[in-house]
Amino acid sequence: MTTRGAQESRGAALFDVDGTLVDTNYLHTLAWWQALRRHGHDVPMARIHRAIGMGADRLLDHVLGQNRRREEDGSVADTHGALYATWYENLRPFEGATELLRAVAARGWQVVLASSASEEEVNAIRGRLDAEEVIDAVTSGGDVDVTKPAPDLVEAALRAVGAEPEDAVFIGDTVWDVEAAGRAGLPCIGLLTGGTSRAELEDAGAVLVCEDAMTLLRRIDTSPLSRPPDRAGG
Structure with a gap:
């Protein structure tokens, strides 16, 4: 697990990596x-x-x-x-993936990469995303004993930035992402770029399904990523 340092308590956007941000x-x-x-x-x-x-x-x-x-x-x-x-x-991010991370950060979210892959594999992808300046924390399969669809990895990602489930959104491409997020108490946005169908993602509980990162970027201001929850004075 890596972080950019202590973060103030604010909303967190948790991104799966393989099939969500990069075509792997x-x-x-x-x-x-x-x-x-x-x-x-x-x-x-x-x-x-x-x-x-x-x-x-x-x-x-x-x-x-x-x-x-x-x-x-x-x-x-x-x-x-x-x-x-x-x-x-030869790894390549999906069109719009890097821009999506930056747009999410610009709206006030903490950005977390939450992958079940090994730390080595995640690091290889981070280098391709070219978005280090907006990534607040990274978790991998090595940070937990049980991976998705168990909620452990999602919960570890939340702890890494001090966020609560009600202040977070997960973005993934498989039913395992949706199930893990749901078990941790987070809504999940599904992308079709991993090869899972819209119906399967919706049946698993995805609150929104988009074709790809670029489509989500274009719809960001009408999606759950439009702005993090405002807990000021709450």
Whole structure:
């Protein structure tokens, strides 16, 4: 977990990273598929894609079952990490993603990156976003024992900037993001850029679904991100 220092108590906009800000979900799917095959598991890519957004712990439960050989989890995850790292130089933010982060910060929100990915993977993406000056804190899968859809990562992100659930909004691209936010007491805005359908995000509880970061940026002043809650004198 990294922060820019002590923050005054104010609203927080929590952003998932993979599939929300950067076009990586299908790269993760491919890297997990290859890693699993190298360890003797032939899992359809469609099943893997449905689990993207979870941390390695939950993803392997989802695709292999809880009765798998857990002693190989670390090796499978390390193989995925090594395969995915070959794409670092080619990672690209979605159109409007960096501008969205800056627009949210300009409206008074604290900006937090809250990802289930490893710290190394998140750091690789931070370098591509070119928005360090507006990012107040970053959490990764290594900051919690259980990742999305459990609320732990969302709660850790709130603690990092001293925000309360009622003063925060989560922005993600998977049902796991929506579920994690809901369990932590936050509304979630869903984006379609991760490959999850509008109906699935809405059924999971998303309060707004936009096509992509650029669409949300254009609609920001009529969205839950228009301005943080004003608790002055409250």
